[in-house]
Amino acid sequence: MAVINRFFNKLHFRSNAVWMVPVLLVITYPFWSIPVGNFLAPRGGFDQDFKKKTPQRNFNLNDIRITQYKNGRTTSVILADSARNGEDPDTLLMETVNANIFDKKDSITHIVAKKGRYNSNTEMLTLIGDVVVHKLDGDQTLFTQLLYYNNKIQTVECPGDSQVTSPKVTITGGNLHYNIETAVWIMGKPVHCVLLDYNANVGK
Numbered sequence: 001m002a003v004i005n006r007f008f009n010k011l012h013f014r015s016n017a018v019w020m021v022p023v024l025l026v027i028t029y030p031f032w033s034i035p036v037g038n039f040l041a042p043r044g045g046f047d048q049d050f051k052k053k054t055p056q057r058n059f060n061l062n063d064i065r066i067t068q069y070k071n072g073r074t075t076s077v078i079l080a081d082s083a084r085n086g087e088d089p090d091t092l093l094m095e096t097v098n099a100n101i102f103d104k105k106d107s108i109t110h111i112v113a114k115k116g117r118y119n120s121n122t123e124m125l126t127l128i129g130d131v132v133v134h135k136l137d138g139d140q141t142l143f144t145q146l147l148y149y150n151n152k153i154q155t156v157e158c159p160g161d162s163q164v165t166s167p168k169v170t171i172t173g174g175n176l177h178y179n180i181e182t183a184v185w186i187m188g189k190p191v192h193c194v195l196l197d198y199n200a201n202v203g204k
Helices: 002-010 013-027 029-040 198-202
Strands: 060-070 073-085 091-102 108-119 124-135 140-150 155-158 162-166 169-173 176-179 184-187 192-195
Touching (some): 073 108
Antiparallel strands (some): 091 108, 108 124, 124 140, 140 155, 140 162, 162 169
């Protein structure tokens, strides 16, 4: 120990410590790097699953009510007996859907279907299975198996065969497009129209 003290005294260690300490650390690096590295190494390693997205939790709900708005006005009220989450957080899968859609005059169009899919991000409602749409003003009823209702642009799309009935006419055709704001609907080919009580109206 005395020899070491004399050695550092000759080097004027205290006055030269600023540059000597880094030099000594570099010289002795092979001796202290391995044990220090082992001491600082994380225990148990890094869990790669931690980087993965947290799995989505499944849920089931009963007696669902969804109210949609546009420009501060209620545009639809969607009811369902039950619902569960879909493949993404924005999707809700519903059973036994019962909905009311309102136009600018608050006229009601009533819709029922076996199943439904609602996306809160796109505000798109998809109805599947025995879809019945009843427009109370005018007493018109639409029958189809698949219907898309877009709340953002206020349209109804039926890509498959559709049938529209009223007290005096029945129209059967292909795909149907309905604009709620303008109350205009367009039916694709082939279109078959049956007029009821035609003979009784001819003589009037």
